Amino acid sequence: MTPRVRVIARLRPPLPGEVCDDGLRVVSHVHRGGEKEKENVNDTQPSELAPGILILKDPSSSSLTQQTQHYPFHSAYTPHNTSAALFTRDVLPLLNNVLGGSTVTIFAYGVTSSGKTHTMQGEDGIIGMVVDELFKGGGELDISMSYLELYLDAPYDLLVPPTQRRKLQILSTVSRGTNPNPKNTTFGHTIHLPHLSTHPISSVAEFHTLYQRGVRHRSTGATLLNSGSSRSHAVLTFYVGARGKLHLLDLAGSENNNLTGNDPQRMRESAAINTSLSALGQVVGALNEQNGARIPYRSSNLTRLLSDALGGTSLALLIVCLAPGIKFRGDLVRSVK
Ligand SMILES: Nc1ncnc2c1ncn2[C@@H]1O[C@H](COP(=O)(O)OP(=O)(O)OP(=O)(O)O)[C@@H](O)[C@H]1O
Known part of the structure; x- marks a missing residue:
């Protein structure tokens, strides 16, 4: 059965002073010098294991019930992988689908400071x-973009001046036709945000100017774990050709407030972030179950916004970002599950 959402993992290097989790092992698909690359891999593990994350037994635990876990x-x-x-x-490979008229969604998911922003932007x-690839042909494609953030579960346009910042409406339009599967509640629905600005772009340089403007408008804040922590979900969309x-x-980042030491505003943000991430996890799980x-x-504005992009004939790639610090062990297990 082909999954609707392809799920991949990336372990970031340790940060200065970070105490690493000795039980965390990754086997990578990526070959270096013709060898399957192994990072921290216990040599007693069979090399033909499916690529994936191995969570090994905590060496300090004497519990017999703690087994080595493999998460493919x-x-x-x-x-070491770039x-x-x-x-x-x-x-x-997914960009070809976009050029062919499909909808593709790529997202980075993981605990705070696990490398999502590093991986994406x-x-x-x-x-x-992605932008270099889209403009490789010299810009003959018709491309435009929008950029929004979901802050406290409400969408805001990042490409308008802050003085014009206002909550956007999310509307869903129903098209005609009979739904072959009544449980597919998004059949024939198109999501649109009437006041979201879209901007034609004709070069890589034009993209970067607009994008940097949006990045400056994004909500970030300092937590104990990351001084530039993203406090919102950012959604950058490219419209390529006709469809x-x-x-x-x-x-x-999904957050454990015991670690982030957040103040009341940070706690409100964390609650909204965790609720929407949990809704997203349920949607991805339900799509891949295909039952x-x-x-x-x-369940949340994040999943409502993506409801015409996840499922049906659309494709998605979920990048689970992992932090090697021992303090993230509990969050990491929740992430990979
Ligand atoms: N693959 C990597 N190689 C080198 N450094 C990395 C890598 N991934 C992350 N980092 C570094 O780790 C730190 C945290 O990463 P980043 O800000 O991307 O985390 P995040 O998951 O986006 O966090 P948050 O959810 O709080 O915004 C940054 O200093 C970043 O440069």
């Missing part, structure tokens, strides 16, 4: 590589 992913990337390797293997991040659509999401169950798109 469609691809997995070690701290964003370019991830792009070539997992993102590039960092120097040599996926967003830059192609590509959503690139930098999701805010005909109702997909809970309406």
Whole structure:
């Protein structure tokens, strides 16, 4: 059965002073020098294991019930693998679908400071590589973009001046036709935000000017774990040709307030972030189960917004970003599950 949402993992390198989780092992698909690359892999593990994350038993625990756990992913990337390797293997093939008129969604998910922003919008991040690829042909494609954030579960346009910032409406238009599967509540629905600005772009430079404006308008704040922590979900959308659509999401990190030491506003933000991420997790799970169950798109504005992009014939790539710090063990297990 082909999953609707391809799920891959990326482990970031340790940050200065970070105490690492010795039980965390990653086996990568990416070959270096002809060898399957192993990062921190216990040599006693069979090498033919599916690429994935291995969570090994906590060495300090004497519990007999704690077994070594293997979590398989469609691809997995070690701290040595570059964003370019991830792009070539997992993102590039999806761009052909966008050029062919499909809707594709790519999102980075993980605890705060796990490398989502680095992977999506960092120097040599996926967003830059996508744009280079879209304009490779010299800009003959008809491309426009929009950029919004969901802050406290409400959408705001990032490409309008802050003085014009106002909450956007999310509308869904029903098209005609008979729904072959009544449980598919998004059949024939198109999501649109009437006041969201869209901007034609004709070059890589034009993109970067607009995009940097949006990044400056995005809600970020300092937590104990990340001084530039994203406090909102950012959704960058490219409209390519007549029908192609590509959503690139930098999701805010799922958070454990015991670790982030947040003040009251940060706590409100965390609650909204965690609720919408949990809704997204349920939607992705239900889509990949493919058992005909109702997909809970309406549980949050994040999933409502993406309801015409997840499911049906659309494709999605979920990049689970992982932090190697021991303090993230509990969050990491929740993320990979
Ligand atoms: N693959 C990587 N290689 C090198 N450094 C990385 C990598 N991934 C993340 N980092 C570094 O780790 C730190 C945290 O990363 P980042 O800000 O991307 O996390 P995040 O998941 O977006 O966090 P938040 O949810 O709080 O916004 C940054 O200093 C970033 O440069």
